[in-house]
Amino acid sequence: MPHIGEHLTYAYHHDHGIDLATSLINRLESASVSTTVTSIASRFIKMTDKPGAHRSYSFTTLGTTMLYGAAAGVVGVTVLTVTNKIEQFFSGRPDSYVPAHTLERLLGLPDRPDSERRAFNQIEHYVQGVVPAMFRAVMSLYGITGPFANFSFSLLRQGFDQVLENWTGVGAPPWTWPVYEQWIDLFHKTCYAFTVGYLTDMWFPGVWPVGDGNRRGYFD
Structure with missing residues (x-):
């Protein structure tokens, strides 16, 4: 199973990163992953859910x-x-x-x-x-x-x-x-x-x- 950080990094740089990352949170919750990991991922989404925040600094x-x-x-x-x-x-x-x-x-x-x-x-x-x-x-x-x-x-x-x-x-x-x-x-x-x-x-x-x-x- 790919590392959770890899999913988050991909979601952050993808054009539809917020949607993908939100979907990842739901999957984490449904898979009964630890509350700590889910909380960290949720904070990541809130942090990046701003205008221009998901833009790739390439x-x-x-x-x-x-x-x-x-x-x-x-x-x-x-x-x-x-x-x-x-x-x-x-x-x-x-x-x-x-x-x-x-x-x-x-x-x-x-x-x-x-x-x-x-x-x-x-x-x-x-x-x-x-x-x-x-x-x-x-x-x-x-x-x-x-x-x-x-x-x-x-x-x-x-x-x-x-x-x-x-x-x-x-x-x-x-x-x-x-x-x-x-x-x-x-x-x-x-x-x-x-x-x-x-x-x-x-x-x-x-x-x-x-x-x-x-x-x-x-x-x-």
């Missing part, structure tokens, strides 16, 4: 979430690019090739003029937007959503860029930039972050929430 599901996050990142980078072009039209600011030379250094390639690194610039521009967006999707999955999460994510994206650009020696710490450039960069990264966050929050609205959902907000 890497397949997490991987799918991250793929959706990557798609949101592509959209976010596209929005960032559009806001960049609009801002450059009015400010006259030239294109930045910091992403291109960052990828150049990461790959250990020799320095080339900006005109020879246009493809690198686009590739790294999207990579630096897609990778953090995967994490933003996971935030949404765990119920970390809304404008506060988006603002926090914009700082995460800024940090991701600065680690790569300063570690490779291409960039400089943002507090050393001219103030107007700091405002411009924060504006574009915020547009990116809120775009990505809007999509991931819509796709994964707290499927695996963490924390106490009954707690009140600051102004409640």
Whole structure:
């Protein structure tokens, strides 16, 4: 006879886990299994009989979430690019090739003029937007959503860029930039972050929430 724990584990991960596990309790009772075992199994059912509690925490599901996050990142980078072009039209600011030379250094390639690194610039521009967006999707999955999460994510994206650009020696710490450039960069990264966050929050609205959902907000 299979071990009782094996039945419970199967029931927990099956799409109809609660029904199967409940059926198992009835069988245990009818078979006159000890009261202690039946009580433990009953508590297990009560513990898992909550919305989302029987969901399988598999890497397949997490991987799918991250793929959706990557798609949101592509959209976010596209929005960032559009806001960049609009801002450059009015400010006259030239294109930045910091992403291109960052990828150049990461790959250990020799320095080339900006005109020879246009493809690198686009590739790294999207990579630096897609990778953090995967994490933003996971935030949404765990119920970390809304404008506060988006603002926090914009700082995460800024940090991701600065680690790569300063570690490779291409960039400089943002507090050393001219103030107007700091405002411009924060504006574009915020547009990116809120775009990505809007999509991931819509796709994964707290499927695996963490924390106490009954707690009140600051102004409640």
